[in-house]
Amino acid sequence: MQTCDFLVIGGGVIGLSIARELHRRRTDARVLLIEKEPSCGAHASGRNSGVLHAGFYYSPDSLKARFTRLGNEQLTAYCEDKRIPLNKCGKLVVAKDAADLPSLDELFRRGQLNGIELQPLTEADAKSIEPRVKTHQRALFSPRTSTVNPLHVVNAMQQDALREGVQIECGTAYRGRRNGEVQTSRDRISAGYVVNAAGLYADKIAMDYGFSEKYRILPFKGLYLYSDEPPGSIRTNIYPVPDLRNPFLGVHFTITADGKAKIGPTAIPALWRENYEGLSNFNFGELAEVASRGLGLLTGAGFDFRRLAMEEITKYSRSKMVSLASVLAEGVVERNYHTWGRPGIRAQLLDIIKKKLEMDFVLEGDNRSMHVLNAVSPAFTCSLPFANHVCDHIERALS
Secondary structure, eight states: OEEEEEEEEOOSHHHHHHHHHHHHHOTTSOEEEEESSSSTTOSHHHHSOOEEOOSOSSOTTSHHHHHHHHHHHHHHHHHHHHTOOEEOOOEEEEOSSGGGHHHHHHHHHHHHHTTOOOEEEEHHHHHHHOTTBOOSSEEEEETTOEEEOHHHHHHHHHHHHHHHTOEEEESOOEEEEETTEEEESSOEEEEEEEEEOOGGGHHHHHHHTTOOTTEEEEEEEEOOEEEOSOTTSSOSEEEEOOOTTSSOOOSEEEEOTTSOEEEEOOOEEOSSTTOOSTTTTOOHHHHHHHHHHHHHHTTTOSSOHHHHHHHHHGGGSHHHHHHHHTTTBTTOOGGGEEEEOOOEEEEEEEETTTTEEOOSOEEEEOSSEEEEEEOOTTHHHHHHHHHHHHHHHHHHHHO
């Protein structure tokens, strides 16, 4: 049996950042991080878009608004210090028609309240930034938005954590809690304090500690379709005005760190938690649970789940994805889009009492454990200040 002062479950960017911050605050403490996969960042952290968001989407009273601007600054500085390539290409948000203009104005208002640099543009201004862009009358430009290869960030953080004294054990899966000890696929761990940053399984682990009573993870599959056009064919990220009632941003153009364009992501309801491709990682119990949850959302949900599911399932089609992207830019044709990227699964938290998707980060915990239940986009951008926030909660719980 192992012993440690702090046990962090989950080796994504959030788990790594929390483990590093815990060790920074308590240099004499033994901080152990376990990750069930052979390497860190195997799930959402290594499969996300790699966008460092600026922070203008989020309502000013939210944790996302509080941490995104600071997270963008800190993660940009981290990448520059580690010489991780960044593409500081910015982001255009465009309107497809007049109906989008009030929401475009709302994004600008939120940006101002959140202290985010945003530039209101005419259609001509937008085309000076990206000649191929399509927009109705107006657009917004975010100069602070950039992109990075997320695995490069995870790998750098893992190396830093090890150098700083955090112990990391990959290939070690959480199996349960018994007599106050954590059971893993390798051994037992007696931990003074447990931090659950397990992403897709955060709710399951939290329930072992008496938390997540009204929450469950509802997984959504994100797919990107890559352009065969040469790097630089599109200069900047191009996003539609989103539906601000749900946490998804719609199909858009992301320009990768090496200048290639991709379109996506989807938000297709996944059939089980790690439903990446085919029957890989198939879990019948999860299939039954997720199917039951989905059926329950068809009536009485706080959002139109039926419409969302039907619209998203059509995005398995390349032609559908290209058609949606063609609204945003000129010269978008299916013959230039053949390659699907690695799928990602969004660990979206659902309030099963109110039947609504949680829009903000969610933490629950006490003086024995802390559970990061909802750390979806822009959690990658927010990872450093968010870890500081989690550790503040832990410090208060232990005082």
